[in-house]
Amino acid sequence: MIGRHSPSTRARDADRAAVRARLDAAYADGQLTGAEHEARDARADAAGTLGELDELVADLQASSDVAAPARVRGWRPGVFAGVVVGLAVAAGVATFSWVRADPPSAPQEAAFDPAALRPVVVPTPSLVTRAGLEQYLADHLATFGDTLVDEVDFFEQHARVTRSVPGSPDRLVSYTYRGGFDADDVPRTRAVDTAVVDLATLDVDEIAGYIAGAPQSVGVPDGTVGHISVGISYDQPSVRIFVSNTARETGYLEVTPQGELIELHRFENRGTR
Incomplete structure (x- = not known):
């Protein structure tokens, strides 16, 4: 990652996103435990220089099994409407505990x-x-x-x-x-x-609805769902649905299993105005 730059060069959002994607892929093929992945992911999010980012992936092998999407920040008012696309509303919702x-x-x-x-x-x-x-x-x-x-x-x-x-x-x-x-x-x-x-x-009907609408909800052109994570996030159960495309543009949404939105991380093309 450093290449022609020095370790003290300031990191861009794109650099942090690339490292988070490598960490997700390393976790997917067994190089990192869940705890190690969570800790490194948090450090990548807060990294200020390329040197700090390189330390997080220096001991990892190249992962080819999955191109795991990175977190994409930038929720803005008005984007919630996209989440309802494809949502199958169930008459009875199972509780998730x-x-x-x-x-x-x-x-x-x-x-x-x-x-x-x-x-x-x-x-x-x-x-x-x-x-x-x-x-x-x-x-x-x-x-x-x-x-x-x-x-x-x-x-x-x-x-x-x-x-x-x-x-x-x-x-x-x-x-x-x-x-x-x-x-x-x-x-x-x-x-x-x-x-x-x-x-x-787990309400599979509700999650299936989010899967169907996720690419449009997070704004990834020609995106597909390639990764779903279920677990405890910030002391509450959550389901994260990750979307990516062949251009490695990514985004994800996080919901409760009852179908309530927790967070929406849309893809932002910083190269356009």
């Missing part, structure tokens, strides 16, 4: 071996569509016996989910899903009071 697990009364032995899950790869619908989300929810429940997650990221061909080890709330494991679940690593330490999301309360 997050809970904190109580600490166990006594230490428990881990009875679950993530390695026992055999990798399974079978054809599935795109996971950023209604059909794909429904397929994932059914497979998740069948595999784990519940629908609780710390966080889950959906891409077109795969998903990444982090959750506690069954029976051991002080351990977490990340999995890659491609029609079946493959544990990415051995169990790691987890705070027993980590806020979790129950995917059973």
